[in-house]
Amino acid sequence: xxxxxxxxxxxxxxxxxxxxxxxxxxxxxxxxxxxxxxxxxxxxxxxxxxxxxxxxxxxxxxxxxxxxxxxxxxxxxxxxxxxxxxxxxxxxxxxxxxxxxxxxxxxxxxxxxx
Amino acid sequence: xxxxxxxxxxxxxxxxxxxxxxxxxxxxxxxxxxxxxxxxxxxxxxxxxxxxxxxxxxxxxxxxxxxxxxxxxxxxxxxxxxxxxxxxxxxxxxxxxxxxxxxxxxxxxxxxxxxxxxx
Numbered sequence: 748x749x750x751x752x753x754x755x756x757x758x759x760x761x762x763x764x765x766x767x768x769x770x771x772x773x774x775x776x777x778x779x780x781x782x783x784x785x786x787x788x789x790x791x792x793x794x795x796x797x798x799x800x801x802x803x804x805x806x807x808x809x810x811x812x813x814x815x816x817x818x819x820x821x822x823x824x825x826x827x828x829x830x831x832x833x834x835x836x837x838x839x840x841x842x843x844x845x846x847x848x849x850x851x852x853x854x855x856x857x858x859x860x861x
Numbered sequence: 862x863x864x865x866x867x868x869x870x871x872x873x874x875x876x877x878x879x880x881x882x883x884x885x886x887x888x889x890x891x892x893x894x895x896x897x898x899x900x901x902x903x904x905x906x907x908x909x910x911x912x913x914x915x916x917x918x919x920x921x922x923x924x925x926x927x928x929x930x931x932x933x934x935x936x937x938x939x940x941x942x943x944x945x946x947x948x949x950x951x952x953x954x955x956x957x958x959x960x961x962x963x964x965x966x967x968x969x970x971x972x973x974x975x976x977x978x979x980x
Contacts, residue, residue, distance in 0.1 A: 753903075779967060781968070781969070789973070790865075790952070790971040790972060790973045790974060791904065791952070791971045792971070793968055793969070796968065836903045836904070838903075847894075847909055847917065848894055848896075848906035848909050848917065848920070849894075849904075849906070850906070851903030851904050851905070852903055853902055854901070854902065
């Protein structure tokens with residue numbers, strides 16, 4: 748089955764700096780890669796996703812890149828703000844894998860220092 | 862519109878008790894997923910429904926775990942004879958279409974979770 752690894756596990760940046768979180772996956776059949784933000788005690792919320800036929804996607808300060816050959820994808824947050832502080836999870840999945848559920852990474856705790 | 866809701870939000874059970882966790886997906890969503898999230902970890906898949914059909918239950922950790930979605934909307938996750946290792950947050954997610962169909966239909970929307978503590 749799919750295995751998703753995520754690093755770093757914790758990341759501390761100064762407000763205004765950029766933050767990068769990286770994930771690798773094992774199943775070459777995976778074709779859908781969402782990123783979720785989870786604040787303490789809250790539900791995971793989708794912030795951006797990318798499908799395997801696209802190499803990069805951007806939404807304001809957030810961007811995701813995908814290298815399907817190397818089986819890795821990354822989340823980039825620019826001009827970080829204190830409200831970006833949360834745990835971020837990457838995930839992989841897709842119908843082609845024969846399993847419709849998402850496989851999540853172990854999370855990155857991002858702390859943005861004011 | 863209303864998002865995914867779950868109840869109860871918190872549940873404390875004595876070891877050996879049975880518990881039932883409820884999920885109300887977004888109206889009209891075909892796909893429904895249950896995940897288990899241990900403290901400090903990412904969600905882990907338990908089971909998947911397409912309408913009322915349970916198509917994948919490969920993530921259920923033991924036969925003490927049972928899920929149903931009899932009318933293709935509300936789902937219940939039941940845990941029998943709870944054990945301390947069952948303590949976790951149980952998350953439900955729903956998506957409009959079938960996973961893999963693309964076009965945004967596979968976006969999974971999560972509920973707030975039920976935090977289960979087994980003493």
